[in-house]
Amino acid sequence: MRKLLVFLLIVSLFPVTVFATGTKEAAPAPSAAAAVEEVLTHDELVSRAKAEGKVVVYATTSRIAKAAESFSKLYGIEVESSNLKDFELIEKVAKEAQAKVVGADFVLAQDAGRLVGELMEPGYLYNYVPPTLKDVIPQSMQNPLQAFAINKVFIYNDEGIDKSPYYNIWQFADPKYKSLLQFKNPFQEGVNANFLTMITNEYWSKKIADAYKSYFGKDIVLTTKNAGYEWIKAIYENDLIVGTSDTTIAENVGIKGQNAKRDLPPVGLFVFSKARYATSKNLALKPAMDMEPFAGFYYSLYALMVKSAAHPYAAKLFIEYLFTEEGFAPWGSDCGTYSANPNNPIQEDIDYPFAVWKPLLVEEEGSYCFDHRAEVEEFLNQYIY
Missing domain, CATH: 3.40.190.10 (Periplasmic binding protein-like II)
Structure with missing residues (x-):
């Protein structure tokens, strides 16, 4: 898929203390040196994520609840998930960012046109590809990061x-x-x-x-x-x-x-x-x-970081988890959803690999749609x- 012609804002990750989702808390301005994405090993990421103890996700799929349950069981990290319609999610993230309200740490969302034009270009969301997956996920699905097709x-x-x-x-x-x-x-x-x-x-x-x-x-x-x-x-x-x-x-x-x-x-x-x-x-x-x-x-479900994330390490860990076989299971147990990690299995008795489907289908391109x-x-x- 042709790369989307957008400039993605890469910001530093920093701890933000909040008392509840939706409280006002202005994020500190990143320094010039902090504009480089911090690279952590998986174990370092797990350690920092556990220290945060919580992650908040907005999603346009009800299956996020099952993924959240298994993620919490594996890492002992609390997940607060909200299932929203695509337009509801986009409007909520934009309004919270404009009001400097700390809400989600990351989103799992569809509608590439509006995500790119209304949330990524203004810098409310930014792209993050887990270092452990940069050589696994096809390059065409990394920017912005597609979790599932x-x-x-x-x-x-x-x-x-x-x-x-x-x-x-x-x-x-x-x-x-x-x-x-x-x-x-x-x-x-x-x-x-x-x-x-x-x-x-x-x-x-x-x-x-x-x-x-x-x-x-x-x-x-x-x-x-x-x-x-x-x-x-x-x-x-x-x-x-x-x-x-x-x-x-x-x-x-x-x-x-x-x-x-x-x-x-x-x-x-x-x-x-x-x-x-x-x-x-x-x-x-x-x-x-x-x-x-x-x-x-x-179309795709995109896993994207929120700039003002209060729990950035837990969010990154959850994004990484969605690409594992266990993290994909709530979607992979059915036909019609395909992980961007080609190693995750499909239901072969009722479906075909995404490599079979892709040449037959019109692909969604966020910049053109916007x-x-x-x-x-x-x-x-x-x-x-």
């Missing part, structure tokens, strides 16, 4: 079907197949808006134009800025079913008994982790992996509201 893919009802009938994204815009695709409202989840933003860049718009010619047998005639915008317009005008939850979409797609009544089976673009419902809820769900020019998209998402959302307004 999560994929959303085209998943269809495969009841009675041996081979996927979906091979080109323009099928969802074909007037013959109205009300075919289901997708969560991009105004309700930032990563969905980021996906639609990414397909308007030069690289993907060219591929989408080529896919149009492959499907319809003629060159695309633009009525918008490029083929990415044209596909967005076309799927909405073809009665895209806009959902409010990936769970609900998965259930609507996967209910058995639908295929005999339709030319093409129900299909949705949602998190691959819902494919587990094929077993747990007796649904028919299978990914369409041979799509032109993409089979979906992926620069262009408002434009795409303005374009979407005419179709959603």
Whole structure:
């Protein structure tokens, strides 16, 4: 993935005494000499983290609670975790920083565009890569640090079907197949808006134009800025079913008994982790992996330090822990989430390695999303509201 074109603020780590999360406590200004990141061995980091005795994390995933429990059990360090929606987390961190309120020590958050533009560029968050992992995590996932990648893919009802009938994204815009695709409202989840933003860049718009010619047998005639915008317009005008939850979409797609009544089976673009419902809820769900020019998209959960962290060593230790097999377990026990540490296993019976998925998916790039998402959302307004 192309490196995000941002300057990351690297600050020194210093002890800050607070009485409770949310109390006002201005952090001391770092000296010029303190701008160099301190490098500690794992044992030194553990010792200092234990001396702090606590760590506060804001996360956009409920599974942080399980990771916190196992981290506390291993190191004897108290964890105060909060599970927030992506926009809630971003707004909370920004407001606390502006008010000089000491809150989280680190965040585990999604929505790269807003994280980069609203929290990293102003210096509220900064990047930290554990020294023990610099030769393990792919360079493309280190800046900003991606802990996990999560994929959303085209998943269809495969009841009675041996081979996927979906091979080109323009099928969802074909007037013959109205009300075919289901997708969560991009105004309700930032990563969905980021996906639609990414397909308007030069690289993907060219591929989408080529896919149009492959499907319809003629060159695309633009009525918008490029083929990415044209596909967005076309799927909405073809009665895209806009959902409010990936769970609900998965259930609507996967209910058995639908295929005999339709030319093409129900299909949705949602998190691959819902494919587990094929077993747990007796649904028919299978990914369409041979799509032109993409089979979906992926986004990441970023582990980033807070500049005003009261417990910086414990935060660094927890970040390091998330890359271990035990730390990844709350996510790795399911399909659809992939550790940036390639040594951590996946559920091979129901999933594929991220190396298989990545070439099939649109990747999220924070700088592009931050620069262009408002434009795409303005374009979407005419179709959603």
